Structures are given as C-alpha cells and as structure tokens.
Amino acid sequence: MQYPNKDIYDDGMDWQEFTTLLSGIMPETPLGQIVQIRSETDTNMIKKFNSSQKKIYNDWQQKILESMTDVEKxxxxxxxxxxxxxxxxxxx
Structure with a gap:
C-alpha cells in the first residue's frame, strides 16, 4: 500500500487531502495502473495493450463519450x- 499510515476509510478526510493523496498515487499501485491506462494518449502504446488493458481503456472512453453533450460531440x-x-x- 502506498500510504500505509493513512486510514483510507476515514470519513473525516477532506477533499483537498484526498485529491493531494490521489494526485501522488504511484503507477505501480492498482489504481495508478488504471489511471495510467485510462489517460494514455499514445496510439502506439494503446495498440500494445493486452485485452484487459484494452477493456479498461475502451470502457473509460465510452463513459467519456456518453457524458458529453451534443455540442461537445x-x-x-x-x-x-x-x-x-x-x-x-x-x-x-
């Protein structure tokens, strides 16, 4: 775990602390790997994704598309x- 001394289930954590911790997440963590896959823009890297990575990437792209307004599209x-x-x- 990246933050071993932090209670990740702390209901009292404020948004600023949460976003600070999240922005520092390392790519070696499971969440960091997902964030890295979702945010990839290099088409050569995307082509090299395995089937699980492609699913994560495609699901995220679909979610983005569904959330866009007609004007944005x-x-x-x-x-x-x-x-x-x-x-x-x-x-x-």
Missing part, C-alpha cells in the same frame, strides 16, 4: 476532421 468531431485534413492534405 460536434466540437470533438470538428477537431478530428481538422486533424485528418491536416494529416492527409499532403497526399493531394
């Missing part, structure tokens, strides 16, 4: 179209 789509346009414009 349209904006994300426009950003993606612009990235694709830039990436493939040199082939014209």
């Amino acid at each position: 349209k904006q994300r789509s426009k950003e993606m179209q612009e990235q694709l346009r830039k990436a493939f414009s040199k082939f014209r």
Whole structure:
C-alpha cells in the first residue's frame, strides 16, 4: 500500500487531502495502473495493450463519450476532421 499510515476509510478526510493523496498515487499501485491506462494518449502504446488493458481503456472512453453533450460531440468531431485534413492534405 502506498500510504500505509493513512486510514483510507476515514470519513473525516477532506477533499483537498484526498485529491493531494490521489494526485501522488504511484503507477505501480492498482489504481495508478488504471489511471495510467485510462489517460494514455499514445496510439502506439494503446495498440500494445493486452485485452484487459484494452477493456479498461475502451470502457473509460465510452463513459467519456456518453457524458458529453451534443455540442461537445460536434466540437470533438470538428477537431478530428481538422486533424485528418491536416494529416492527409499532403497526399493531394
């Protein structure tokens, strides 16, 4: 356990202390590994994920998508179209 002297079930822990502890979580911990998988942006790394990692990653991406408003989805789509346009414009 990363914080052996901390009672993680302490109902009196305030939000600031919780976020401070959470932000310092090491990637070697189970939670740290999940956070690392969910936040990965390198497509080459994502391609190398095993089936369990892919499930964690895909489930999180789906949850993000479901929480987006229609306006946010349209904006994300426009950003993606612009990235694709830039990436493939040199082939014209």
